[in-house]
Amino acid sequence: MNIVARVEEIYHILHAMPEVGFSEHRTAAYLAGELAKAGYAVQTGIGGSTGVTGTLDSGVPGPVVGLRADMDALLHTVDGVEKCVHSCGHDAHSAMVLTAAEALAAAPPAKGKLKIVFQPAEEKLDGALSMIDAGAVDDLDILAGIHLRPIQEASLGQATPALYHGxxxxxxxxxxxxxxxxxxxxxxxxxxxxxxxxxxxxxxxxxxxxxxxxxxxxxxxxxxxxxxxxxxxxxxxxxxxxxxxxxxxxxxxxxxxxxxxxxxxxxxxxxxxxxxxxPAAEYNQGMVAIAREAIVAVLGDQGLLAPIVTPGGEDFHYFVKKNPKLKPAYIGLGCDLTPGLHHPDMKFNLAALPKGVEILCEFVRRAVAGA
Ligand SMILES: [Zn+2]
Ligand SMILES: [Zn+2]
CATH class of the missing domain: 3.30.70.360 (Alpha-Beta Plaits)
Known part of the structure; x- marks a missing residue:
């Protein structure tokens, strides 16, 4: 699989159909369909809403390692007209996680299960809770997320192994x-x-x-x-x-x-x-170390940034707050993003996407091997 072409293809499909939180019906249907084609056992309509999971079981006992992406876009008023825009890059996150899911299914880890989690409504801050309350993520041992970072925090070719949201x-x-x-x-x-x-x-x-x-x-x-x-x-x-x-x-x-x-x-x-x-970010330092190794493997030492402290919030941190045995990791990806997240004209360099895919695949392989 050519992940460079594939992640861009998925990104453009998702970018063209932005939907606000808990209304991601077309996005969820597309992601669920592609996960099923890749061989995952897919669950849809989680929590009575748009949540999707896909599970790939190696058949050998081992850890349940998850990759999570958010699916929702934001409403903006542009020239007096309200429109929905993927201004927080959740289309990019879903594209990277789906491409990584496909690449991992083509060469699956030898033990445990892979679990792909597409959650609704991150911007409403209760999308993760809707997945947790439905019991859809109870079996996870490890869960990694990824978010594009504005250029003030990270440039193309750089990534941080831990984003400390407040x-x-x-x-x-x-x-x-x-x-x-x-x-x-x-x-x-x-x-x-x-x-x-x-x-x-x-x-x-x-x-x-x-x-x-x-x-x-x-x-x-x-x-x-x-x-x-x-x-x-x-x-x-x-x-x-x-x-x-x-x-x-x-x-x-x-x-x-x-x-x-x-x-x-x-x-x-x-x-x-x-x-x-x-809640604020609380990471497992073992997972942060694995995220660091994955970043260095893909971007080299020069691409590795220190952990970033950001006052922004993320509902990803509910996954561990509600399931304290879960080991979380959250990668911040540099992509020359301007002028900023939540800006209707937000732009970034698509060359970052395949790097994000590779980092996620490296993370999963290392996390499974180390478990
Ligand atoms: Zn946002
Ligand atoms: Zn976001």
Whole structure:
């Protein structure tokens, strides 16, 4: 198989049919069909949605080694028109993983099982959870993912064996006061006073400054058409970031009582809802070492970058959070990507794709051999 031509062919097919999270019907059908042609036992419609897995069993006991790609694209408004664009490169990830799956099926590892995982809705941050909750990935021992990197992090011919994504969460607060006439504020409880107390309290949170973390109020909506009445309701939102899971756990534990008490200080009540988020990266150093070897085997020593710390989030990290025995690895691939991920004009050099395929195949072969 000519992987250079094949990965580009698949990429162009996927690039031409971008679909948003949980709507990747054509993408999933295409990937499932190609996996079946390559000899994989395919499962589709996972979690009642678009998730796909393909399993290739050597028939010899050994590890279940997985490759995972995300399938979804993003909505952008370009010249006033909303359109779907593969601006995060998930078409490239699926193309690399499918090509690697085909190459590995042509020369399969001597033991264990290969498991290919195409997940929906990474951008919605709950696509991985939909696969986990459906029990579709319970059998994995090792799982590798790959993501294109912007040129500021890596160039064509370079890759990192570990992308340290941060944890990010969104929390909402519903603040309730008591309305009253503007002339009689003492008969009411002003929800804006309560919200202001909450903003101050949130900004006074203290966590270990050695760790990277932040919390910001990102929404404060209160008051309405009646400007001479005391508002009885405020809606708030907070963006929480932390570079490790223990710090995020601390932040998530502090926030609800702090919001409730700050509101109570002015006589209001408040309730906090954690809307959702993703855990930070936690890698198995043995797998990072194998990813490093795979990169050097394909790109040479000069292509190997140090681990990269990025504040961005990735729902890949739910796979290990929900299955602590899983050994994960996540490779960042340089491809001269400009102007940036999530930009509707995102472009990259397609010459990176076959390199990504080779790195994934090297990773699988080494992981199986070492298990
Ligand atoms: Zn993205
Ligand atoms: Zn992405």
């Amino acid at each position: 944890s990010s969460y969104i929390a909402l607060a519903d603040v309730k006061g008591v309305t009253a006439h503007g002339a009689r504020p003492h008969l009411g409880v002003n929800a804006i006073d309560a919200a202001a107390a909450v903003v101050g309290a949130v900004n006074a949170i203290r966590l270990n400054p050695v760790e990277a973390w932040s919390i910001k109020t990102t929404k404060l909506q209160a008051g309405g058409a009646t400007l001479n009445a005391i508002p009885d309701r405020a809606e708030m939102a907070f963006d929480l970031r932390a570079q490790n899971n223990a710090t995020m756990d601390g932040l998530l534990a502090k926030l609800p009582p702090l919001v409730e008490h700050a509101a109570a200080a002015v006589g209001a009540t408040a309730s906090v809802t954690i809307k959702g988020g993703v």
